Amino acid sequence: MFQNLVNSPLFKGLSAEEVDGLFLPLKYQVKHFRSGEMLAQAGEEVDKAMLLLEGRLQGEMVDFAGNSLKIEEMDPPQMVAAAFLFGPASTFPVFLSAKSDGKILILPKKEFTTMLCLEPRVMVNYLNIVSGKAQFLTGKITFLSLKTIREKVAYYLMQRMRNGENGVVSMDVTQTSLADLFGVTRPSLTRTILDMEKQGILAWSRDSVTILSYNTLNEILGR
Amino acid sequence: MFQNLVNSPLFKGLSAEEVDGLFLPLKYQVKHFRSGEMLAQAGEEVDKAMLLLEGRLQGEMVDFAGNSLKIEEMDPPQMVAAAFLFGPASTFPVFLSAKSDGKILILPKKEFTTMLCLEPRVMVNYLNIVSGKAQFLTGKITFLSLKTIREKVAYYLMQRMRNGENGVVSMDVTQTSLADLFGVTRPSLTRTILDMEKQGILAWSRDSVTILSYNTLNEILGR
DNA sequence: AATTAAATGTAACATTTGTTACATTTAAAA
DNA sequence: TTTTAAATGTAACAAATGTTACATTTAATT
Numbered sequence: 042m043f044q045n046l047v048n049s050p051l052f053k054g055l056s057a058e059e060v061d062g063l064f065l066p067l068k069y070q071v072k073h074f075r076s077g078e079m080l081a082q083a084g085e086e087v088d089k090a091m092l093l094l095e096g097r098l099q100g101e102m103v104d105f106a107g108n109s110l111k112i113e114e115m116d117p118p119q120m121v122a123a124a125f126l127f128g129p130a131s132t133f134p135v136f137l138s139a140k141s142d143g144k145i146l147i148l149p150k151k152e153f154t155t156m157l158c159l160e161p162r163v164m165v166n167y168l169n170i171v172s173g174k175a176q177f178l179t180g181k182i183t184f185l186s187l188k189t190i191r192e193k194v195a196y197y198l199m200q201r202m203r204n205g206e207n208g209v210v211s212m213d214v215t216q217t218s219l220a221d222l223f224g225v226t227r228p229s230l231t232r233t234i235l236d237m238e239k240q241g242i243l244a245w246s247r248d249s250v251t252i253l254s255y256n257t258l259n260e261i262l263g264r
Numbered sequence: 265m266f267q268n269l270v271n272s273p274l275f276k277g278l279s280a281e282e283v284d285g286l287f288l289p290l291k292y293q294v295k296h297f298r299s300g301e302m303l304a305q306a307g308e309e310v311d312k313a314m315l316l317l318e319g320r321l322q323g324e325m326v327d328f329a330g331n332s333l334k335i336e337e338m339d340p341p342q343m344v345a346a347a348f349l350f351g352p353a354s355t356f357p358v359f360l361s362a363k364s365d366g367k368i369l370i371l372p373k374k375e376f377t378t379m380l381c382l383e384p385r386v387m388v389n390y391l392n393i394v395s396g397k398a399q400f401l402t403g404k405i406t407f408l409s410l411k412t413i414r415e416k417v418a419y420y421l422m423q424r425m426r427n428g429e430n431g432v433v434s435m436d437v438t439q440t441s442l443a444d445l446f447g448v449t450r451p452s453l454t455r456t457i458l459d460m461e462k463q464g465i466l467a468w469s470r471d472s473v474t475i476l477s478y479n480t481l482n483e484i485l486g487r
Numbered sequence: 488a489a490t491t492a493a494a495t496g497t498a499a500c501a502t503t504t505g506t507t508a509c510a511t512t513t514a515a516a517a
Numbered sequence: 518t519t520t521t522a523a524a525t526g527t528a529a530c531a532a533a534t535g536t537t538a539c540a541t542t543t544a545a546t547t
Contacts, residue, residue, distance in 0.1 A: 127388070128395030134402045158384045165350070165377060171394050172351030178401035179357045185408040186447065189503070215524060224409065229504050231525065247513080247524085412533070438494060452534050454495065470494090470543080 049118035081137040090153040091121035096143015100135035124174040195261040208252040272341035304360040313376040314344035319366015323358035347397040418484040431475040
């Protein structure tokens, strides 16, 4: 019935038959949407679980200054605003709009709760999703609390290292979009990068960055 | 047995007997701690549910620059690091230390999961807690993404207004600690406040702030 | 009332970042 | 290949914030 959903994190570990069986006693509806359509306003109450079946959505947080700080895009199959169905302020934190045509499955909160009780595996999956969101946001906060552009660059590169790639980080984004991600202006980012190059900390080319002084990067981040 | 726990958000709606009954089939342990003791390092794995029974804890996030950005203090009865028991990176996000002597109840993750399945009300409570954390963090991010000190002051005062208090916000914190909360230096905050006073936007006294131009505050926040 | 500590006001200067504008390079499209 | 658009380099200047140091006020303590 909902083959898509089987691949969703929410139904991880369940077979297609088990998922179908799970929905049998539940009341739900499927809604189609069109590209560009606004699906939810920030502040609107969340009283239904929304499972994206097809199409692409975009949640963007708009601060008071009107700058849109992109938080995430969503591909199916995935639950929408998973961390905002429960909790004291169950309202949308972002403006949710469609980037393409598609459809979502809508399940009233009560039905969703019933489903969690019926199937412990789904409950654990849901807990993993919501907890994951909280952890993602914690990471975002860590990043946002870095004050200088130097620190942001250092942190970003450290994150991207991981694998014993011998000090080379492959770059799949432009400085322009990186500046956007960092919430700084592009000339300022470029200036900082060039400074760091002049100081022999790194070498920045179009498609990769070579870290020349690991130590200095660590010093920038306070060891 | 654990009278404290009955008043915990996790067991909201349950009687003392029900809580005791819930723990009967579970394996748990109670650990005592002393003031100043470090209970968990950031990065350490979370594989046990920790319920604070007595004493006061403090979770502080230390960024790379060594600045401690206080996130929250905890009073009993409450679950510790609730949003980090599940999820992909189940590691402590903060340094957890004791601000007084006390004790915590420790429940292995498996036992905790069993408990959630046994009692749907606890499951919903837990979902409310974890979702609430995610929502709290979202709010934190909104604040951190404000760029200027002016914006932070404006946002802070708007948050504190609410009740039809006729433009008067009572201040229970000093400028010094407010600067700390904002992540800026104290002289800079003072300068900004004085500027705003000179511009007739507000009047800041020790124990209260009077908002003189609501409109200007909104303009600062981009309407 | 006198003393002390904390909070707040103030100022000069350094540092960082934003703003704007334009040049140059690189990649993609015609 | 030529053309075009995007990305990047550069620079002068403005604005915001940090740094440091000290004065002044306020509240708490003795």
